[in-house]
Amino acid sequence: MYPFAMWPLGSSGNPIFENKAYVVCHLTTAHKASDVRIFERECKSITDKTNYGVILIAHGKMPSYDGILHVPLGEIPKSRIGRLVKSQIVSIRSLFKIKPDLWHIHDPELLLFGCLLVLLNKKVIWDAHEDYYLQFKQSDEHRTYIPKYLRTGIRKVIFGLLTFLDKNATAVISATDSINDTYQNKNKLVVGNEARIEDFELCNPQYANNRVLFTGAADQTQCFLEVVRAISNIDNLVLTIAGIKPSPKDWAFAKDQLGNRLVHLGWLNRLELSEAISKSKMGLLTYSDHETNRTNSPNKRFEFSAGGLPCVATPTKSNQNWVEDSSGAILADGFTVEDITKALNLLNDSELVWQKTSTSSREWCREFGSWANSEARLLNSYKKASS
Numbered sequence: 001m002y003p004f005a006m007w008p009l010g011s012s013g014n015p016i017f018e019n020k021a022y023v024v025c026h027l028t029t030a031h032k033a034s035d036v037r038i039f040e041r042e043c044k045s046i047t048d049k050t051n052y053g054v055i056l057i058a059h060g061k062m063p064s065y066d067g068i069l070h071v072p073l074g075e076i077p078k079s080r081i082g083r084l085v086k087s088q089i090v091s092i093r094s095l096f097k098i099k100p101d102l103w104h105i106h107d108p109e110l111l112l113f114g115c116l117l118v119l120l121n122k123k124v125i126w127d128a129h130e131d132y133y134l135q136f137k138q139s140d141e142h143r144t145y146i147p148k149y150l151r152t153g154i155r156k157v158i159f160g161l162l163t164f165l166d167k168n169a170t171a172v173i174s175a176t177d178s179i180n181d182t183y184q185n186k187n188k189l190v191v192g193n194e195a196r197i198e199d200f201e202l203c204n205p206q207y208a209n210n211r212v213l214f215t216g217a218a219d220q221t222q223c224f225l226e227v228v229r230a231i232s233n234i235d236n237l238v239l240t241i242a243g244i245k246p247s248p249k250d251w252a253f254a255k256d257q258l259g260n261r262l263v264h265l266g267w268l269n270r271l272e273l274s275e276a277i278s279k280s281k282m283g284l285l286t287y288s289d290h291e292t293n294r295t296n297s298p299n300k301r302f303e304f305s306a307g308g309l310p311c312v313a314t315p316t317k318s319n320q321n322w323v324e325d326s327s328g329a330i331l332a333d334g335f336t337v338e339d340i341t342k343a344l345n346l347l348n349d350s351e352l353v354w355q356k357t358s359t360s361s362r363e364w365c366r367e368f369g370s371w372a373n374s375e376a377r378l379l380n381s382y383k384k385a386s387s
Helices: 036-049 080-097 108-119 148-168 224-232 248-261 270-278 299-306 317-326 337-348 351-368 371-386
Strands: 022-032 052-059 068-072 102-106 124-128 171-174 211-215 238-242 262-266 280-285 311-313 329-331
Touching: 022 036, 022 080, 022 108, 022 371, 036 052, 036 068, 036 371, 080 108, 102 108, 102 371, 108 124, 108 148, 124 148, 171 371, 211 224, 211 270, 211 299, 224 238, 224 248, 224 337, 238 248, 238 270, 248 262, 270 280, 270 299, 280 299, 280 337, 299 351, 311 317, 311 337, 317 329, 317 351, 329 337, 329 351, 337 351
Parallel strands: 022 052, 022 102, 052 068, 102 124, 124 171, 211 238, 211 280, 238 262, 280 311, 311 329
Antiparallel strands: none
């Protein structure tokens, strides 16, 4: 039985883990407690399919869920420096307050803490959501907020921590095959961003709808301004945005271009996203041709496919491969306003094209896009770690 000697961060002490064989602590200081990958898939799978208890240390609110103990961290600091400092404070507090059997850590801000846990002979799983080797390399401009004179030093530190954790962690989990290839850990595995198909099986998007659904970061990484201009070229379409509101400057531009054909839905839970898909005509997978987007495998690709929502996708290498395999989207010829407008029109003007794309997308997801595939690998990694 798990010896839970000290309850986390002043928690009330309700012994919800007293009959659990093993306890895992997920720690993230960059993602919210309701994060789709961490909470909706990984944490829920552990509690639903094993006799393990789960502690989730994360910012924001988490929906109540049996078997998961949430340790709230308030709001995520707005500045990156504030987030970095808070991450280290949270890490040290957690080390003294939490006594799990296994630590499952996320975010590059926690690399130092992960290495410390290894040195203290703790079991650690490193979860690589993104390609941090790529993001921190000198030629890449993804981390432009880091002053140029600090980039070389920071890159060496990050790479050193990644290498140490890769060599010594209990396991390394990667979101994509390409990320997985950057690691050498003997227990490395891919745990992707597939959808829980049951969350979207009742979705019923219609050709007669006029909404185009945009989820995720509404910024230059997803061609947001090009999307706005493209939608403005097609009179009957409405752009709906789920997630964080765009920057004030970009929102003002979008409002000027679209007027009442622009709707911000805010953050959506699984049920709300399912309803938004049902009210939509198309989804958007409009990633820029940035190096970090060429091998991505985003949540919404699987969510839209599970719901049978036809998409317009820009021709990143990742999108090209997916469209070739699934026929679940119209692939734009390029990344310009004209390219996106043309692709939107192909779905907007033909119910036959729309229906074929919708059916193909859903069929692909049922065969290849189900979370059950990655769930089995994830749970097996926990089984190995607990033995």
